[in-house]
Amino acid sequence: xxxxxxxxxxxxxxxxxxxFIDCDVxxxxxxxxxxxxxxxxxxxxxxxxxxxxxxxxLARTSPYPRMSPGNGMRGDSWPKDGGPPGxxxxxxxxQLLDLFxxxxxxxxxxxxxxxxxxxxxxxxxMAVAVNEWQCAKFL
Amino acid sequence: xIQAGAIDCDIHPAVPNTRTLLPHLDDxxxxxxxxxxxxxxxxxxxxxxxxxxxxxxxxxxxxxGPAGSSLASLQAHILDPMQPRAAxxxxxxxxxxxxxxxxxxxxxxxxxxxxxxxxxxxxxxxxASIVVPVHSPDLAxxxxxxxxxxRRFVQVLLLAMTELPLGRRQNWxxxxxAERHGLPVGIHAGSSFRHPPSAGGWGSFYLEDYxxxxxxxxxxxxxxxxxxxxxxFPDLRVVLIESGVTWLPANLWRVNKxxxxxxxxxxxxxxxxxxxxxxxxxxxxxxxxAPPDAAAxxxxxxxxxxxxxxxxxxxxxxxxxxxxEALPPGLPAGLxxxxxxxxxxxxxxxxxxx
Numbered sequence: 001x002x003x004x005x006x007x008x009x010x011x012x013x014x015x016x017x018x019x020f021i022d023c024d025v026x027x028x029x030x031x032x033x034x035x036x037x038x039x040x041x042x043x044x045x046x047x048x049x050x051x052x053x054x055x056x057x058l059a060r061t062s063p064y065p066r067m068s069p070g071n072g073m074r075g076d077s078w079p080k081d082g083g084p085p086g087x088x089x090x091x092x093x094x095q096l097l098d099l100f101x102x103x104x105x106x107x108x109x110x111x112x113x114x115x116x117x118x119x120x121x122x123x124x125x126m127a128v129a130v131n132e133w134q135c136a137k138f139l
Numbered sequence: 140x141i142q143a144g145a146i147d148c149d150i151h152p153a154v155p156n157t158r159t160l161l162p163h164l165d166d167x168x169x170x171x172x173x174x175x176x177x178x179x180x181x182x183x184x185x186x187x188x189x190x191x192x193x194x195x196x197x198x199x200x201x202x203x204g205p206a207g208s209s210l211a212s213l214q215a216h217i218l219d220p221m222q223p224r225a226a227x228x229x230x231x232x233x234x235x236x237x238x239x240x241x242x243x244x245x246x247x248x249x250x251x252x253x254x255x256x257x258x259x260x261x262x263x264x265x266x267a268s269i270v271v272p273v274h275s276p277d278l279a280x281x282x283x284x285x286x287x288x289x290r291r292f293v294q295v296l297l298l299a300m301t302e303l304p305l306g307r308r309q310n311w312x313x314x315x316x317a318e319r320h321g322l323p324v325g326i327h328a329g330s331s332f333r334h335p336p337s338a339g340g341w342g343s344f345y346l347e348d349y350x351x352x353x354x355x356x357x358x359x360x361x362x363x364x365x366x367x368x369x370x371x372f373p374d375l376r377v378v379l380i381e382s383g384v385t386w387l388p389a390n391l392w393r394v395n396k397x398x399x400x401x402x403x404x405x406x407x408x409x410x411x412x413x414x415x416x417x418x419x420x421x422x423x424x425x426x427x428x429a430p431p432d433a434a435a436x437x438x439x440x441x442x443x444x445x446x447x448x449x450x451x452x453x454x455x456x457x458x459x460x461x462x463x464e465a466l467p468p469g470l471p472a473g474l475x476x477x478x479x480x481x482x483x484x485x486x487x488x489x490x491x492x493x
């Protein structure tokens with residue numbers, strides 16, 4: 001979708017606002033099964049058995065773990081429902097989109113492992129699934 | 140069906156989750172791990188995807204948790220029906236390969252403490268390998284010193300593929316400590332993935348990785364030979380665990396032949412390499428990449444050249460066989476007897492000594 005920003009008019013013209021654009025917002029899944037509706041049966045089965053395989057020793061996390069829970073997440077960003085930070089759109093609105101009146105937040109989903117995946121067909125399937133998932137869940 | 144009293148040289152208890160290790164960490168590391176949230180991840184290795192069928196026989200899945208995480212299941216599936224004299228626990232875990240050597244060492248200490256409390260103290264048939272931070276030889280040697288007084292630890296566990304070829308001299312503190320305590324070094328299939336598991340680069344499929352683990356064993360063995368580890372540590376024994384076995388004869392021919400031509404390069408290597416391997420190296424026979432017919436099997440065993448080398452293992456809960464058919468078919472009776480009991484007793488002095 002193309003949007004011409006120059007033509008945008010604030011809903012409240014009296015409000016003084018820069019109308020900024022947040023260029024790095026990370027949506028997250030609640031569980032890896034969130035991607036299943038967007039995978040074929042063949043790749044759902046692959047995700048559950050072999051799973052993501054990248055070029056590092058640990059299967060699901062970095063061998064250099066970050067210093068805060070959730071692999072580097074801010075402590076106040078955990079949803080009350082127990083899901084990981086970035087997984088709850090309402091909380092994202094409350095803490096970011098509404099609070100700062102963000103005009104556009106650009107989603108950068110660092111999930112699904114598509115780019116690091118050694119099995120390139122599975123990587124391609126996960127890339128499609130992550131794109132479909134962010135459309136369905138966030139856009 | 141395996142006779143009672145066999146020695147199972149490779150079973151894999153699994154850490155059910157990292158929270159399980161918290162009581163076994165010291166105060167500093169418990170707080171450190173909780174503050175970083177590391178207890179929320181199970182630190183599973185890429186070398187052994189927990190959901191891959193080869194790593195979890197379907198009828199050996201416990202009601203909850205990863206395969207191998209339940210002592211009751213191990214008892215029901217192996218210890219009670221097979222009645223082994225002993226079974227050696229080899230834990231494969233991300234602790235061995237964390238980039239921080241201190242974190243790696245802390246998690247390895249916790250795993251060894253957990254093995255004592257949750258496995259060795261709860262079934263007298265169990266023995267274990269000491270899990271060590273494989274990329275930090277000095278800290279690994281410290282951990283060997285710490286655990287060696289408990290004689291239920293019968294071996295030191297390494298991976299075939301780490302940061303350096305295993306024979307390299309930086310690794311010698313591990314071999315010095317193991318030899319001092321009469322502990323064989325068990326080299327298990329797998330990689331910490333600092334390098335591709337194939338010498339040619341990163342493959343696409345788990346099948347390639349698993350098959351390539353045999354290359355990793357060949358590289359580890361050739362490194363131990365060429366660097367002179369067997370001469371420097373004359374009482375050290377090495378056990379190759381889950382290697383598939385039958386890649387070995389061709390490697391022995393090649394290393395013998397090449398050594399004859401260029402042995403001046405490694406003057407400390409003063410015996411035929413294959414003779415050193417037959418005297419000092421043992422292999423668990425699960426899996427056993429056996430040829431399909433009896434004549435080919437007989438040829439292969441003749442090429443192996445010793446009845447002392449093979450050790451029985453179920454490799455529980457990995458899926459190499461169905462039912463109770465844990466032995467490759469067609470092995471001669473004399474070899475079987477040695478494989479099931481005598482070879483293990485000769486390899487692991489702590490199985491017999493008080």
